[in-house]
Amino acid sequence: MEVAKWKPNQVMIRVSGWMAEHGPSLTIQKTEVVVLTAKRVDTIIPLQMGNQETVTKRAMKKATEKAANVTTALSRSMANVGGPKPSKRRLLMSVTTSILLYGAEIWADAFRIEKYSKRMADVQKLKALRVACSSRTVSEPTILVVARVIPIDLQTRKRNAQCDYGDAEKDDAYHTFFVCKRWTAHRQILEQQISNITPENIFKRMLTSAENWDRVAVHGETMLRHKKQEQSLNPP
Numbered sequence: 001m002e003v004a005k006w007k008p009n010q011v012m013i014r015v016s017g018w019m020a021e022h023g024p025s026l027t028i029q030k031t032e033v034v035v036l037t038a039k040r041v042d043t044i045i046p047l048q049m050g051n052q053e054t055v056t057k058r059a060m061k062k063a064t065e066k067a068a069n070v071t072t073a074l075s076r077s078m079a080n081v082g083g084p085k086p087s088k089r090r091l092l093m094s095v096t097t098s099i100l101l102y103g104a105e106i107w108a109d110a111f112r113i114e115k116y117s118k119r120m121a122d123v124q125k126l127k128a129l130r131v132a133c134s135s136r137t138v139s140e141p142t143i144l145v146v147a148r149v150i151p152i153d154l155q156t157r158k159r160n161a162q163c164d165y166g167d168a169e170k171d172d173a174y175h176t177f178f179v180c181k182r183w184t185a186h187r188q189i190l191e192q193q194i195s196n197i198t199p200e201n202i203f204k205r206m207l208t209s210a211e212n213w214d215r216v217a218v219h220g221e222t223m224l225r226h227k228k229q230e231q232s233l234n235p236p
């Protein structure tokens with residue numbers, strides 16, 4: 001237990017030290033630290049970042065609560081009778097899906113635990129009921145079909161699964177950065193500038209010069225920007 005508290009703080013000390021030496025600074029409100037643990041320990045941990053302190057939160061619980069609050073607020077503005085059309089309702093409610101799936105790539109495995117997946121499914125049902133203007137007694141599968149909403153667990157698995165560009169079973173940072181065919185041309189330009197990149201040598205390459213640092217940073221930023229744009233044009 002003590003180790004679970006001590007380790008993340010040691011990591012933060014090292015990260016903050018490195019940041020202070022190299023220039024960039026952390027905004028505490030926007031910084032996210034993910035603690036993955038297989039043991040039953042309290043994951044609500046106070047974290048010291050520089051001279052400020054923050055506390056870790058449980059990602060799924062936080063996302064579910066936030067999505068439920070937004071759904072309730074949106075529902076109030078959409079009367080079942082005489083309110084907006086279903087297409088408009090669906091668009092408004094898509095906001096809650098984004099909230100529910102925030103960070104899903106990281107916590108998707110938690111969906112195997114029924115308690116968590118049920119909590120999310122409940123919020124999604126609430127949302128679907130408002131889209132279809134139906135009563136609460138309608139079963140969950142039925143209401144999702146009527147409201148044309150994809151079950152949240154399937155959406156999560158999709159997010160955590162294949163590469164959107166169809167060249168890998170599993171999409172992750174390693175695949176995007178070093179392997180994905182979509183970015184081969186971008187990667188080749190970078191490799192012409194700083195020579196070949198691998199997970200083992202990338203930091204060494206970046207630390208060779210400020211110019212190389214910027215090249216890798218710009219490369220990463222460009223890929224992520226394009227990927228986000230392309231995903232929004234072709235959502236899961």
Ligand SMILES: [Zn+2]
Pocket residue numbers: 163164165166167168175179180181182
């Ligand atoms: Zn790919």
